[in-house]
Structure formats: C-alpha cells, structure tokens
Amino acid sequence: xxxxxxxxxxxxxxxxxxxxxxxxxxxxxxxxxxxxxxxxxxxxxxxxxxxxxxxxxxxxxxxxxxxxxxxxxxxxxxxxxxxxxxxxxxxxxxxxxxxxxxxxxxxxxxxxxxxxxxxxxxxxxxxxxxxxxxxxxxxxxxxxxxxxxxxxxxxxxxxxxxxxxxxxxxxxxxxxxxxxxxxxxxxxxxxxxxxxxxxxxxxxxxxxxxxxxxxxxxxxxxxxxxxxxxxxxxxxxxxxxxxxxxxxxxxxxxxxxxxxxxxxxxxxxxxxxxxxxxxxxxxxxxxxxxxxxxxxxxxxxxxxxxxxxxxxxxxxxxxxxxxxxxxxxxxxxxxxxxxxxxxxxxxxxxxxxxxxxxxxxxxxxxxxxxxxxxxxxxxxxxxxxxxxxxxxxxxxxxxxxxxxxxxxxxxxxxxxxxxxxxxxxxxxxxxxxxxxxxxxxxxxxxxxxxxxxxxxxxxxxxxxxxxxxxxxxxxxxxxxxxxxxxxxxxxxxxxxxxxxxxxxxxxxxxxxxxxxxxxxxxxxxxxxxxxxxxxxxxxxxxxxxxxxxxxxxxxxxxxxxx
Amino acid sequence: xxxxxxxxxxxxxxxxxxxxxxxxxxxxxxxxxxxxxxxxxxxxxxxxxxxxxxxxxxxxxxxxxxxxxxxxxxxxxxxxxxxxxxxxxxxxxxxxxxxxxxxxxxxxxxxxxxxxxxxxxxxxxxxxxxxxxxxxxxxxxxxxxxxxxxxxxxxxxxxxxxxxxxxxxxxxxxxxxxxxxxxxxxxxxxxxxxxxxxxxxxxxxxxxxxxxxxxxxxxxxxxxxxxxxxxxxxxxxxxxxxxxxxxx
Numbered sequence: 001x002x003x004x005x006x007x008x009x010x011x012x013x014x015x016x017x018x019x020x021x022x023x024x025x026x027x028x029x030x031x032x033x034x035x036x037x038x039x040x041x042x043x044x045x046x047x048x049x050x051x052x053x054x055x056x057x058x059x060x061x062x063x064x065x066x067x068x069x070x071x072x073x074x075x076x077x078x079x080x081x082x083x084x085x086x087x088x089x090x091x092x093x094x095x096x097x098x099x100x101x102x103x104x105x106x107x108x109x110x111x112x113x114x115x116x117x118x119x120x121x122x123x124x125x126x127x128x129x130x131x132x133x134x135x136x137x138x139x140x141x142x143x144x145x146x147x148x149x150x151x152x153x154x155x156x157x158x159x160x161x162x163x164x165x166x167x168x169x170x171x172x173x174x175x176x177x178x179x180x181x182x183x184x185x186x187x188x189x190x191x192x193x194x195x196x197x198x199x200x201x202x203x204x205x206x207x208x209x210x211x212x213x214x215x216x217x218x219x220x221x222x223x224x225x226x227x228x229x230x231x232x233x234x235x236x237x238x239x240x241x242x243x244x245x246x247x248x249x250x251x252x253x254x255x256x257x258x259x260x261x262x263x264x265x266x267x268x269x270x271x272x273x274x275x276x277x278x279x280x281x282x283x284x285x286x287x288x289x290x291x292x293x294x295x296x297x298x299x300x301x302x303x304x305x306x307x308x309x310x311x312x313x314x315x316x317x318x319x320x321x322x323x324x325x326x327x328x329x330x331x332x333x334x335x336x337x338x339x340x341x342x343x344x345x346x347x348x349x350x351x352x353x354x355x356x357x358x359x360x361x362x363x364x365x366x367x368x369x370x371x372x373x374x375x376x377x378x379x380x381x382x383x384x385x386x387x388x389x390x391x392x393x394x395x396x397x398x399x400x401x402x403x404x405x406x407x408x409x410x411x412x413x414x415x416x417x418x419x420x421x422x423x424x425x426x427x428x429x430x431x432x433x434x435x436x437x438x439x440x441x442x443x444x445x446x447x448x449x450x451x452x453x454x455x456x457x458x459x460x461x462x463x464x465x466x467x468x469x470x471x472x473x474x475x476x477x478x479x480x481x482x483x484x485x486x487x488x489x490x491x492x493x494x495x496x497x498x499x500x501x502x503x504x505x506x507x508x509x510x511x512x513x514x515x516x517x518x519x520x521x522x523x524x525x526x527x528x529x530x531x532x533x534x535x536x537x538x539x540x541x542x543x544x545x546x547x548x549x550x551x552x553x554x555x556x557x558x559x560x561x562x
Numbered sequence: 563x564x565x566x567x568x569x570x571x572x573x574x575x576x577x578x579x580x581x582x583x584x585x586x587x588x589x590x591x592x593x594x595x596x597x598x599x600x601x602x603x604x605x606x607x608x609x610x611x612x613x614x615x616x617x618x619x620x621x622x623x624x625x626x627x628x629x630x631x632x633x634x635x636x637x638x639x640x641x642x643x644x645x646x647x648x649x650x651x652x653x654x655x656x657x658x659x660x661x662x663x664x665x666x667x668x669x670x671x672x673x674x675x676x677x678x679x680x681x682x683x684x685x686x687x688x689x690x691x692x693x694x695x696x697x698x699x700x701x702x703x704x705x706x707x708x709x710x711x712x713x714x715x716x717x718x719x720x721x722x723x724x725x726x727x728x729x730x731x732x733x734x735x736x737x738x739x740x741x742x743x744x745x746x747x748x749x750x751x752x753x754x755x756x757x758x759x760x761x762x763x764x765x766x767x768x769x770x771x772x773x774x775x776x777x778x779x780x781x782x783x784x785x786x787x788x789x790x791x792x793x794x795x796x797x798x799x800x801x802x803x804x805x806x807x808x809x810x
Binding site: 402403406407408409561 | 612635655
C-alpha cells in the first residue's frame with residue numbers, strides 16, 4: 001500500500017465487498033420482495049411526476065396560447081430549480097449527520113486516529129462513505145422526476161447523459177459542506193451544555209423560518225394570477241451562486257440541446273466540488289483530531305447528568321422489569337445527541353410546515369382545498385413517522401447488540417422486551433404525532449368529527465408503524481452493527497420502510513375518503529356508510545400491522561441463539 | 563447445582579459440543595479448561611440459555627434452562643469475558659437497571675448497590691457514564707451487577723482480562739469466600755495458575771469433548787511425567803487435528 005489514503009480506500013473497498021457478499025446471503029424471497037417493492041415504488045413515483053409535470057404544462061397553457069407556452073416553460077424551469085434547491089438543502093443537513101457519525105462516532109476511527117496518517121488523508125479516505133450514505137436515496141428518489149422531466153420536454157439523449165455527469169459533482173458539494181459544518185459544530189456545540197446547544201438550534205431554526213417567510217410570500221391560489229404568483233415566488237430559489245442553480249441551468253440547457261452551456265455548468269459544478277473537498281480536507285487537517293478528542297472525552301467537561309428521577313416517579317405504576325427497560329431506553333436515547341437531534345429535526349421541519357398553513361391564504365380553508373390539505377397533512381405526518389420509525393425504532397432491538405446477553409440472561413421473557421419497546425416507542429412518538437395532528441386540525445379549522453378522525457388515524461398509525469418497526473427489527477436483528485443508520489440500510493430496514501409506505505398509502509386513502517365524504521355524499525358518489533367503513537378499515541389494518549409483525553418478531557426473539 | 567446430561571450443540575455440520583455429562587455441587591468452584599475453540603464458550607452459552615442445545619439438557623438448581631428458563635435465570639449470575647454494557651448509562655444506573663430486570667425490591671437497594679460498587683472499588687465512578695470506564699472497571703461493574711440478585715450459581719468466562727493484579731487478588735478472594743457460603747462457580751479460564759490455585763475440581767475439554775474431570779492432584783496425576791498443571795494441560799490437549807470435528 002503506497003500511502004495511508006490508499007490503505008484506507010483499499011480497506012473501505014474490501015468492507016463494501018464483504019457487505020455485498022453478506023447481502024447476497026440474505027433470503028432470496030426477501031431480496032425479491034424488496035427489489036420488486038422498490039421497483040414498484042420507483043414506477044409509482046415516476047407516474048406521479050409525469051402526471052404532475054403534465055399538469056404544470058397544462059396550467060401554463062390555460063393562461064392563453066402565446067404567453068401560456070412561455071409561462072409553461074418558465075414554470076417547468078422554476079420547478080426544476082425548486083427541486084434542485086430542496087435536494088441541495090436536504091443533502092447538506094443529512095451530510096452533517098452522516099459526517100458526524102462517520103468521523104466522530106465510527107468504531108474504526110479509534111484505530112485510524114492513532115495511526116500516523118495525516119488527518120486530511122483520513123478525511124479523504126472516509127469521505128466517499130459520506131457521499132454514498134447521504135446520496136444513494138437521491139439517485140433513487142430524484143431519478144423519477146428528472147426522467148419524467150426529460151420525457152415531458154422531449155429532451156435529446158444528451159440530457160440523460162448529463163444527468164449522470166451532473167450527479168457526482170452535485171452530491172459532492174453538499175457532502176463537503178456538511179462535513180465542514182459537522183467539524184465546526186463539534187468544535188463549537190460540544191463545548192456547550194445540552195440546554196444551550198438546544199437553544200442555539202432553536203434560534204437558528206426560528207431565524208431560518210422567519211427568513212424564509214420574509215423572502216417567500218405565499219401566493220393565494222384563489223385568483224387568476226395563481227400561476228404567475230407561484231412562478232414569481234419560486235424565483236427566490238434561483239441564485240447564480242448556488243450549486244442548485246448550476247444543476248438546474250445545466251440540465252435545462254442539456255434538455256434544450258445546448259451542449260456548450262450544459263458543459264459550462266457541468267465544469268462549474270466540478271470545479272466547485274473540487275474546491276469544496278479541498279477546503280474540507282484543509283479544515284480536517286486542523287479540526288478533525290481536536291474535535292475527535294473533544295467528542296471522545298464527552299464534550300471536554302464534566303457534565304451534571306440528568307437523573308430522570310421525575311420519569312422514574314412517573315413510571316412507578318409500571319411493574320418491573322418494564323419500568324427498568326423503559327427508563328434505560330429513554331436515557332440511552334436522550335444521551336445520544338446523534339439520535340435525538342435527528343428526531344427533533346424531522347419534527348421541527350414538519351411543525352414549521354403545519355404552523356405556516358394558516359398563512360397560505362383563505363383559499364386553503366375552503367373546500368375542496370381544505371379536505372385535500374387535511375388528508376395530505378395526515379399523509380405528511382405519517383410519512384415522516386414511517387421514516388422515523390424506520391430510522392429510530394427499527395434498530396432498537398439490534399442496538400442491544402453485544403449487550404443482549406444482559407437481557408438474555410435476565411429472568412424476563414424476551415418477547416416482553418420486544419413488546420416493551422413497542423409501547424415505549426409508540427407512546428413517545430404519539431406525543432409528537434398527535435400534537436401535530438391537533439395543530440393541523442386547528443390551523444385548518446376542521447369540524448370536530450373530522451379532526452377526531454384525523455387524530456385517531458394518526459394515533460392508530462403510530463402504534464401500527466411502531467409495531468411494524470419493532471416486529472421486523474426483532475425478526476431481522478443485526479447484533480454486529482453498532483451504527484443505527486447502517487442497521488437500517490440492510491434488507492430488513494428497507495423491507496420495513498417499504499411496508500410502512502404501503503401501510504401509510506392504505507390509511508391515507510381511507511382518511512382522504514372520509515374527509516371528502518360530505519362532498520362525495522352530496523354528489524351521490526359513495527354510500528352513506530362510507531365513513532364508518534373507512535374507520536373500520538383503518539382500525540383493522542392498524543391492528544393487523546401492529547400485531548402480525550410483533551407476533552412473528554417476538555417469537556423469533558424468544559428462540560434466537562446468541 | 564449444575565447438571566448437564568448428553569449436552570450437545572451442532573452448528574450446521576459441525577459439532578461444537580459432544581454429549582457433555584457434568585455434575586457440579588453446591589459451594590463448588592469448578593474450572594473449565596480447554597484450548598481456543600474447544601467448546602468452552604459454547605458450554606457457557608448453553609448453561610446460561612443464550613444457546614439452545616441440539617440434544618441433551620442442562621439444569622441449574624434443578625431447573626431445565628430451556629423448559630424453565632425464568633426459574634433457572636433467577637438463580638444464575640454471569641460475568642462475560644468481554645463486558646459489553648450500556649455506555650450511555652452511569653454505573654449506578656446500570657445497577658438499578660439490572661435490579662429492575664430481576665424485580666429486586668426497592669427497600670435497601672441503593673445501599674446494596676453502593677456496597678457492591680465499593681467492594682469492587684468503583685464506588686467513585688458510580689455517577690460516571692460507563693463509556694468513560696476502563697476495561698477493568700467495566701469488568702468490575704459486571705461482577706458487581708452479577709452479585710446484585712444473590713445468585714446461587716455464577717458462570718464466569720475468563721474474568722481476568724483487564725484487571726490489575728490487586729483486583730485479580732480481590733476477585734479471587736471474593737469468589738472463594740462466596741463459595742464457602744454456598745455459591746457454585748463455573749469458571750472458564752486460560753490462566754492455569756489461577757485454576758490450579760482456586761479450583762475444587764477441573765474439567766478439561768478438547769474438540770468439543772470433555773476429556774477429564776477431577777481435582778487438581780487427580781488431573782496432574784494423568785501426566786506421563788510429573789509436572790505442573792500447564793504441562794499436563796499441554797500434554798492432554800496436544801492438537802494434531804482440527805479443533806472442531808465434523809458431525810458423525
């Protein structure tokens with residue numbers, strides 16, 4: 001091996017090879033199911049994007065022939081711009097988290113840090129992992145929209161080639177920025193107390209939220225100038241200094257067959273990607289090891305640890321060992337900053353969205369928008385919950401890991417450990433999901449019956465999605481892996497996410513039917529018992545989604561050899 | 563207190579443990595010796611219920627570890643060779659967690675936790691997160707937690723790794739004292755000098771088969787030439803074939 005960087009990359013390559021080999025050893029049925037489900041999911045997303053872009057074109061066309069065509073082009077361009085900016089922002093956030101896990105929490109860093117390898121080499125040797133971990137989902141979820149866009153615009157083959165060429169530099173830039181931010185945050189936040197760190201986070205979130213509201217004036221969808229207002233609002237996403245702008249412009253040029261301009265933007269992206277990586281490597285040379293030392297010594301100071309005496313007192317009615325298990329899980333979660341910060345981030349974004357609903361014009365409070373938004377809110381809430389349960393609840397059993405001997409040896413039925421994890425996660429998640437559902441119902445001024453239906457659906461779905469995650473987590477535990485994100489990225493985690501999405505779709509369909517029931521009943525399109533039938537469907541489906549995976553998972557856990 | 567009858571464990575076509583028959587009485591300190599891959603850890607995992615036997619049975623205090631696992635586990639304590647604990651709990655919290663798992667009454671619990679942590683010389687670290695503990699401190703915490711519920715049988719897997727000489731002495735004295743009070747100890751170790759010093763009886767396992775069981779003098783008498791336990795062990799476990807033999 002000619003250099004430490006080469007050795008790091010070689011070892012990383014071997015690890016990936018062994019991971020692939022392990023994947024191939026998984027059950028064929030599971031591989032087939034997951035692959036087929038992923039394909040169906042991709043095709044569904046593609047069909048949705050295609051339909052959406054056709055609608056966008058027709059909206060532009062509806063405003064008059066001459067100006068309509070130009071507006072349709074503009075609308076499509078702006079949609080692409082919004083999409084690129086959203087992706088870019090999400091990639092930065094996810095890269096901060098991935099970089100923190102990769103550079104500060106990974107087990108192998110202990111070995112690497114005490115080697116004579118230069119910090120910049122260590123950074124570059126592990127940076128590829130950040131790029132891959134944070135961006136594979138982008139390739140999967142972004143490709144339907146971009147392919148649909150190409151087809152809708154009748155783009156030449158060079159557009160599809162441009163997609164491949166633009167992808168790597170576009171994901172490398174946020175990965176480098178995310179790594180840089182992670183290094184800065186570790187240096188700054190690790191020295192703050194948890195309370196101060198939370199306060200800083202809250203202030204940043206509020207400033208971002210208010211900044212966004214001041215910049216983007218939401219259009220009122222009730223008047224004829226809707227599309228023009230929408231296009232104008234989306235102009236705020238375009239800035240020639242942003243990589244998302246270079247991506248959008250480059251792809252637009254490629255779609256129009258203007259290869260010179262597409263090449264220019266591709267080179268701008270590549271140059272900036274290289275600059276970003278170089279800057280991050282320079283920062284790593286200075287900050288990576290000092291930051292690692294701060295994290296390793298627990299923030300560089302002696303913290304007064306929260307005793308959770310109040311929780312202990314509140315849980316007193318719970319019999320042992322349930323109380324001990326719940327307390328242990330809550331403490332472990334609270335003390336792992338990487339875990340709770342991601343959890344709060346998910347819900348923080350959703351709270352900002354729901355809290356802003358009331359500002360989006362009076363039209364949202366009139367039918368049919370109101371019913372659609374109520375149903376879409378439940379969908380958004382459950383989709384976030386499906387992501388959360390996959391990310392946080394599914395790995396719970398696996399995270400017992402090499403400590404499972406403690407529970408395995410205790411005079412406790414292992415099936416009860418699984419059920420305890422279900423109750424704990426469902427109870428904690430429902431605090432957030434029910435609050436969100438109530439907030440949404442209040443902002444949309446829903447009738448009490450519809451609000452109750454939405455809240456009850458969210459509550460049942462919280463139990464069901466937690467049951468699915470704990471059940472499948474018990475059925476496919478991975479006791480060798482310490483990183484939750486790696487546990488989730490296995491076949492079991494993927495299966496859990498896909499089944500969760502299927503469940504959410506089935507529940508949201510019932511909710512949409514129920515909230516539209518008054519209109520549909522007036523039109524004589526549905527029988528009068530449609531609302532009770534929808535409610536029964538949600539209850540039965542949720543009961544099945546909770547019980548079946550839990551039953552199978554708990555049984556498997558009971559028989560598991562360690 | 564520990565009895566195994568025809569205890570067998572196969573992993574696929576490999577036999578890791580071959581029909582182990584063993585009886586260990588109350589208050590006895592039994593040392594289980596064998597080369598790497600001989601079947602010691604498999605035996606321990608079978609005794610503690612972490613693995614299920616392919617054939618035969620294991621009883622702890624008269625309770626079958628497969629059919630009556632809860633009853634057997636109430637009597638059992640375990641100290642693993644590698645103390646994987648919950649890093650984000652403090653030592654004191656870990657003790658309370660274990661107490662909860664064993665449904666120990668609240669009355670006097672704090673006092674007992676304190677005494678055990680002091681006894682194993684980690685009382686000063688009660689409020690520190692386990693992630694800040696050294697390997698030896700984690701091992702001591704495992705011992706303290708193991709004795710929290712007054713087990714009648716303790717299974718110890720190579721407990722000396724990471725302990726300083728003073729702690730090794732303290733743990734040895736502690737185990738001897740407890741066996742005098744009726745505790746049964748099943749200890750797997752590679753440290754033959756300690757086995758020779760502490761064991762009431764020794765069992766030697768090789769390639770999944772129990773070769774010999776006896777007191778230290780009885781085992782030593784098996785050697786072709788008089789020598790230390792180490793000489794006898796090396797002679798008995800001379801390895802000319804693979805450590806794990808294929809199933810018949």
